[in-house]
Amino acid sequence: DVDQMFRKFNLGSKQLEKTSQTFCGKLMIIIKDVADHDIDDVRKEFTEKIHGIIFKEKNDNFISRLYSESVYINPFPPFETEEYYSDTESVLDDIIRNDDEIAAAFHGGTSFMETIKLLMAKLAIRDFTSISSQQVAARINYLESQLDSALKYGQLCDDSEKLPEYSLTILDDILKPVDSKKLVEYTELDLCFEIDDLESQFDSKKFDDFVLRFNDRTPNPNNIDSWRNSLETYLADCIQLRLGRVEYWLNENTKHWTEEKDTDFIDSKKTLMRIYGDRKNTLIQKFSFCQEKCEKCFLKCTLIDHHKGHHVCSTNHICMSKCDYCQEEENYCKLPLGHPDRHLCEEINHVCGEPCSFSTINQCQQECNLLTNHTAPHTCGLQVHYCDKKCSLPNCDSRCHIPVSNTGRGHEIHKCIKEQCIEKCSIKTCTNKCTARNHFHGNTISEKYKRENNVIGDKDFILEDGTQHDSQEHYCGREHQCDQDCQAGGHCRISVELESNKQEVEETFKGARSEFKYKRKYVMKGWKLKCTEQIPPFQRKHDGSHSCSSTQEHYCTTVCPTCENICNKPYSHQERGELHDTAHGNMTKCNFLSSEDDIDIGDRKYKVGEEAVAEMCHMFCSSLGRGHVHVVKCENENSEACARVYSIEHDGRQHETCQYGPDKNIPKDEMRHSTYWKTIGFVDPCPKADLDSFERCPAYCSSPEHESSEESVDQRSYCTLQVLHPKVKHLDEHESTNSTLSTDGHVFKCKHHYAIYHFIFCLDCSGSMSGEPWKKLKEAVNAFMRNRNTQKSPDKYSIVLYSDEAVIEVEYDDVTNYNESVLRFINGLTWYSPALKKVNQVIGNHLEADFIPVLLFMSDGYSDDGDAEMRAISEKYKNNKFTCYTIGFGGGDFKKLRELADIAGGEYKECTDDIQLKSTFIEIASKYPAPVSVTARK
Numbered sequence: 001d002v003d004q005m006f007r008k009f010n011l012g013s014k015q016l017e018k019t020s021q022t023f024c025g026k027l028m029i030i031i032k033d034v035a036d037h038d039i040d041d042v043r044k045e046f047t048e049k050i051h052g053i054i055f056k057e058k059n060d061n062f063i064s065r066l067y068s069e070s071v072y073i074n075p076f077p078p079f080e081t082e083e084y085y086s087d088t089e090s091v092l093d094d095i096i097r098n099d100d101e102i103a104a105a106f107h108g109g110t111s112f113m114e115t116i117k118l119l120m121a122k123l124a125i126r127d128f129t130s131i132s133s134q135q136v137a138a139r140i141n142y143l144e145s146q147l148d149s150a151l152k153y154g155q156l157c158d159d160s161e162k163l164p165e166y167s168l169t170i171l172d173d174i175l176k177p178v179d180s181k182k183l184v185e186y187t188e189l190d191l192c193f194e195i196d197d198l199e200s201q202f203d204s205k206k207f208d209d210f211v212l213r214f215n216d217r218t219p220n221p222n223n224i225d226s227w228r229n230s231l232e233t234y235l236a237d238c239i240q241l242r243l244g245r246v247e248y249w250l251n252e253n254t255k256h257w258t259e260e261k262d263t264d265f266i267d268s269k270k271t272l273m274r275i276y277g278d279r280k281n282t283l284i285q286k287f288s289f290c291q292e293k294c295e296k297c298f299l300k301c302t303l304i305d306h307h308k309g310h311h312v313c314s315t316n317h318i319c320m321s322k323c324d325y326c327q328e329e330e331n332y333c334k335l336p337l338g339h340p341d342r343h344l345c346e347e348i349n350h351v352c353g354e355p356c357s358f359s360t361i362n363q364c365q366q367e368c369n370l371l372t373n374h375t376a377p378h379t380c381g382l383q384v385h386y387c388d389k390k391c392s393l394p395n396c397d398s399r400c401h402i403p404v405s406n407t408g409r410g411h412e413i414h415k416c417i418k419e420q421c422i423e424k425c426s427i428k429t430c431t432n433k434c435t436a437r438n439h440f441h442g443n444t445i446s447e448k449y450k451r452e453n454n455v456i457g458d459k460d461f462i463l464e465d466g467t468q469h470d471s472q473e474h475y476c477g478r479e480h481q482c483d484q485d486c487q488a489g490g491h492c493r494i495s496v497e498l499e500s501n502k503q504e505v506e507e508t509f510k511g512a513r514s515e516f517k518y519k520r521k522y523v524m525k526g527w528k529l530k531c532t533e534q535i536p537p538f539q540r541k542h543d544g545s546h547s548c549s550s551t552q553e554h555y556c557t558t559v560c561p562t563c564e565n566i567c568n569k570p571y572s573h574q575e576r577g578e579l580h581d582t583a584h585g586n587m588t589k590c591n592f593l594s595s596e597d598d599i600d601i602g603d604r605k606y607k608v609g610e611e612a613v614a615e616m617c618h619m620f621c622s623s624l625g626r627g628h629v630h631v632v633k634c635e636n637e638n639s640e641a642c643a644r645v646y647s648i649e650h651d652g653r654q655h656e657t658c659q660y661g662p663d664k665n666i667p668k669d670e671m672r673h674s675t676y677w678k679t680i681g682f683v684d685p686c687p688k689a690d691l692d693s694f695e696r697c698p699a700y701c702s703s704p705e706h707e708s709s710e711e712s713v714d715q716r717s718y719c720t721l722q723v724l725h726p727k728v729k730h731l732d733e734h735e736s737t738n739s740t741l742s743t744d745g746h747v748f749k750c751k752h753h754y755a756i757y758h759f760i761f762c763l764d765c766s767g768s769m770s771g772e773p774w775k776k777l778k779e780a781v782n783a784f785m786r787n788r789n790t791q792k793s794p795d796k797y798s799i800v801l802y803s804d805e806a807v808i809e810v811e812y813d814d815v816t817n818y819n820e821s822v823l824r825f826i827n828g829l830t831w832y833s834p835a836l837k838k839v840n841q842v843i844g845n846h847l848e849a850d851f852i853p854v855l856l857f858m859s860d861g862y863s864d865d866g867d868a869e870m871r872a873i874s875e876k877y878k879n880n881k882f883t884c885y886t887i888g889f890g891g892g893d894f895k896k897l898r899e900l901a902d903i904a905g906g907e908y909k910e911c912t913d914d915i916q917l918k919s920t921f922i923e924i925a926s927k928y929p930a931p932v933s934v935t936a937r938k
Contacts, residue, residue: 002046010062010689043073056689148279228299271481319332319339393443402415413452419437436461441474486554514606516603634669652674697718699718721746755852758796759795803829803831830863839855862895866900886907
């Protein structure tokens with residue numbers, strides 16, 4: 001059924017979102033096995049159906065939503081014909097040609113595969129939220145997960161997850177120092193520490209290996225400081241090249257999103273680049289060399305700043321210069337490498353040699369370096385002796401760099417060579433170092449040190465514009481990302497997640513009447529993003545309220561009371577009087593209510609009161625179909641109070657007309673479909689083409705003329721009024737005089753010619769029927785009459801009782817007047833002829849044109865007469881559509897009853913017990929439709 005197929009397409013398309021990368025193609029409809037002479041008719045039929053869908057649904061149809069109204073209809077010839085193969089080639093050409101006309105939605109195979117995977121995953125979990133936001137989130141999350149590896153190793157950590165289109169190459173294969181001379185050919189640079197932690201320690205072995213390679217390939221310069229500066233410059237160049245390539249990689253992977261097109265991208269990229277900025281700053285800070293001297297010589301330490309352990313220079317610490325005092329011999333200097341003043345060998349005659357006045361200080365050369373017979377205080381080659389005690393700052397392991405005075409004046413506060421504060425920035429999300437120019441910044445010894453050393457005037461911080469700032473808090477001097485939640489109204493984002501306690505791919509519904517599989521439950525959640533405002537330098541908070549974005553409009557927080565999915569409209573939409581809207585899901589908050597115990601929804605069978613979690617909101621309404629009713633708890637004390645508040649004509653709502661289980665004591669109201677969705681404040685999610693039928697009464701005319709041999713074709717004549725309409729008593733109330741009014745108050749447009757039946761009961765009351773058999777016969781007749789009265793059919797009935805004689809007990813009376821007291825027992829023998837003569841008389845007396853005589857001739861015994869009488873009746877009333885049933889009750893010889901049925905062209909029914917007898921009478925009663933009757937579906 002094409003209409004049903006298109007209807008399902010339309011229903012499903014409302015759950016899907018069209019983006020710049022999805023649903024950009026055309027719809028090609030191929031109709032198979034179409035003969036040449038039918039091509040135009042088939043194409044016309046499908047064209048009309050498509051136009052009908054667009055007309056009914058307006059812009060909300062699946063063709064407009066998913067295919068931009070681009071449709072190609074192709075009736076296809078039968079299989080294995082010559083035309084079949086030629087048309088196949090033609091279709092392929094059309095696809096290729098159309099593909100050329102459509103702008104490329106993807107920039108390569110990887111981005112296409114990413115989108116397909118995401119689409120399939122979203123459909124599998126019934127996640128119908130925006131795909132564009134999740135594409136952004138997936139890409140940003142991937143880049144963030146690879147960022148540390150990219151910075152540290154210059155490559156991605158998992159080759160199987162590389163993005164070939166924007167792959168990060170091995171960065172260090174192009175590393176070159178700024179100087180044109182290549183100092184070292186080193187293709188694998190591991191930065192030796194965790195990028196996200198400034199306090200993490202180096203892998204010293206890897207870094208030593210890097211320095212040794214640099215030493216092996218670099219000529220030993222005359223000036224050792226020049227060598228160290230070359231190493232420092234080279235490493236800085238390597239870091240800058242690494243950062244440049246990583247930035248290029250980040251930009252390549254995000255350049256196809258623009259801020260104007262993808263608002264979700266703005267905040268995500270800001271967050272990513274903030275994380276990158278923090279890593280970059282950490283990297284630069286980490287790779288600054290230590291400023292302390294080597295513990296074994298006078299060179300500077302060649303380790304990275306903040307290292308743990310001894311200060312080393314990566315040399316043998318031996319000065320290889322010639323002695324400045326030897327005139328002839330070529331003796332070499334005995335002092336440590338990098339020492340100040342002149343070079344001195346082991347000879348004792350060159351200088352004074354007395355102990356230096358500062359010999360107790362570490363790094364002192366111990367012996368006086370002045371010429372013999374000098375008058376000044378003894379001093380070694382060091383022009384300045386430093387205190388060398390541990391720095392007074394508790395967290396600093398460096399040695400004091402304050403000069404020791406010859407006068408003996410000491411100092412209480414020991415300070416190392418470092419001028420900067422060594423503490424972390426006090427903003428908890430920041431890993432950078434404080435930029436205060438005071439080594440004791442934030443410590444109580446700071447003021448004491450300043451007084452002791454006459455440090456006055458300067459403040460601890462210098463801003464980029466040269467102005468000074470003072471604060472006891474530790475700040476890195478940079479802006480910081482606020483880490484508070486957004487304070488704007490509504491949800492910042494909506495996502496679909498698996499319930500925490502659900503692990504299986506599918507759920508199993510286990511009810512009292514059925515057990516079946518359905519998709520596992522996912523829940524829609526709304527959540528807050530972090531504030532995107534920047535905290536200015538040297539402040540702990542920014543001005544104004546916390547906001548995740550200046551451009552992103554937040555989502556409404558209202559949830560569907562049936563499925564609990566969140567409204568996807570902007571938070572402010574209610575101010576404009578708009579209804580809520582969402583992609584509806586499983587009916588997690590509903591249980592089945594019904595006036596009956598059993599409920600069937602397609603192939604699924606439920607008991608009243610069971611959970612409706614396997615059904616989905618809009619799909620459930622479509623399954624119930626025409627004229628379904630929504631049931632809600634009544635807000636009033638009783639039905640009279642409810643009637644004063646609501647009326648079905650004006651409000652589409654009324655107090656229950658029947659009791660709904662499982663708890664029938666709780667009063668409830670009935671609502672029309674449209675009223676329910678307006679009441680809960682949500683846009684009706686069902687296709688517009690179905691909405692009119694949902695509001696219409698589901699009662700339909702029961703005439704057999706409306707029955708169809710095709711199950712998919714509904715030819716029923718439905719009531720023309722709205723669902724839950726009051727009972728109509730006269731057609732002129734609705735100006736429908738050309739219609740049919742049923743006895744229970746429904747109006748149909750159809751007209752039918754119905755026969756009215758005259759049922760003649762010819763019942764055996766001979767002696768063998770006395771007692772229990774007669775009682776059971778009366779019950780069977782009673783059941784027949786109840787059936788006819790239930791149909792409210794204006795039938796007539798007559799009763800002929802017989803044994804060896806016959807009597808007309810009732811003649812041509814309304815079935816509504818029936819009373820079982822007319823069935824009196826007579827007794828006697830069994831003769832058929834007298835009974836059939838009375839039957840002939842009763843029928844002949846009442847030959848109205850609209851009444852069809854139906855004879856029920858019943859006996860429990862045998863008689864060999866009646867053939868002539870039955871033949872006469874059959875011939876005489878043939879034109880009146882005379883119908884005959886002969887019924888044998890018990891275990892007698894019923895050969896004659898079979899013969900009489902054959903003579904009359906009727907049916908013989910044999911009933912061995914009272915149960916069969918009653919069933920037979922009800923079966924016959926049900927065969928004849930009432931002239932005015934309906935069947936209503938709830």
